[in-house]
Amino acid sequence: MTQTKIFLSFVLLTLTGFTVFSQQVENNNTPQDINLNHFDNLVAVNDVNVTTPDSLYNSTSYNNTTTLIDTTLVKQNTPVYPPAFRDYRRLGYDTAMYLGAAVVAFGILYAMPESATNWDKEAMKENGITYKWKQNVKAGPVWDEDDWVLNYITHPYSGAVYYMTSRSSGFTIFESFLYSAFMSTCFWEYGIEAFAEIPSKQDLIVTPVIGSALGEGFFYAKKSIIKNDRRVLRSKFLGYTSLLLMDPFNTILDSFGYKERQKTQLSLAPVGFDKGANKAIWGLTFNMQF
Structure with missing residues (x-):
């Protein structure tokens, strides 16, 4: 004993x-590198005015006419x-x-x-x-x-x-x-x-x-x-x-190879802000889990 x-x-x-x-x-x-070759759910945001410090740019602002936002940046096989x-x-x-x-x-x-x-x-x-x-x-x-x-x-x-x-x-x-x-x-x-x-x-x-x-x-x-x-x-x-x-x-x-059942979700959420029109930009986000 x-x-x-x-x-x-x-x-x-x-x-x-x-x-x-x-x-x-x-x-x-430390955070692991994200595989940028994999993008899902890209949302286009138009005419977003972004203010930046003078020390970084000569002008105080610039216009990004089209921005792509990936709402599901996920490293594969993680x-x-x-x-x-x-x-x-x-x-x-x-x-x-x-x-x-x-x-x-x-x-x-x-x-x-x-x-x-x-x-x-x-x-x-x-x-x-x-x-x-x-x-x-x-x-x-x-x-x-x-x-x-x-x-x-x-x-x-x-x-x-x-x-x-x-x-x-x-x-x-x-x-x-x-x-x-x-x-x-x-x-x-x-x-x-x-x-x-x-x-x-x-x-x-x-x-x-x-x-x-x-x-x-x-x-x-x-x-x-x-x-x-x-x-x-x-x-x-x-x-x-x-x-x-x-x-x-x-x-x-x-x-034994257990896997969660596939789950999907569709949601409406703000993805940006249009300062010119003074309103939020909304988009659909689709998530799928396997």
Whole structure:
């Protein structure tokens, strides 16, 4: 058990390192060159009067009779993370994967010794799993006496994974926190784990709160890794492994070729101003996402 603690502590420290340096890496990233050979949605703007400093030009103003404005300058083949919209379909797939993983996790915990999990297997066998779940839900929550590795390492990590599942699907910080709180409370504490033990007070708090803070660090770290062509220390293997640890279900989903559904949007917006006519110039903007 000592070796397990050391290993899990090392994993937590490694992952926490991403949260410490990821924001700095994010801020230090220089903008990538834009491929100017790709233009969509060009809008013509006529007779726009632009005033410029005397130090740059002899005259104080010049007329740009025709200006082309590209409203969607996007570098080709650049991965978009996070999605520009809430992808409920992705979140649904991820949640379904949780159900399958929960069955596996329950089996692993059931196979572990009672000294590690504090599960009363004899009572589960005698009265049935459903009966034990009802008894545990009625009795909880309580302050549990689980090993500190389970309470303060694996639970915050689980909360971070819940958080990243939502955050990587295009949801906000608050929405991702709510998803982490829902999954840790309803799905795990009062769901899967309640079949074996009484819901834990500290787990109900530690998992979503500390987990979401850790998960936001994972979010910035993932952005940096994706911008770096999914590499860590120039290694694709380390990059993919890091993504798998921080956001396992979305990483697995992406590895199977998941793509967002095509979305189109047509909007009317001002694209310039005609000083001669003293009015705004309006144009149609068409956006398409694949």
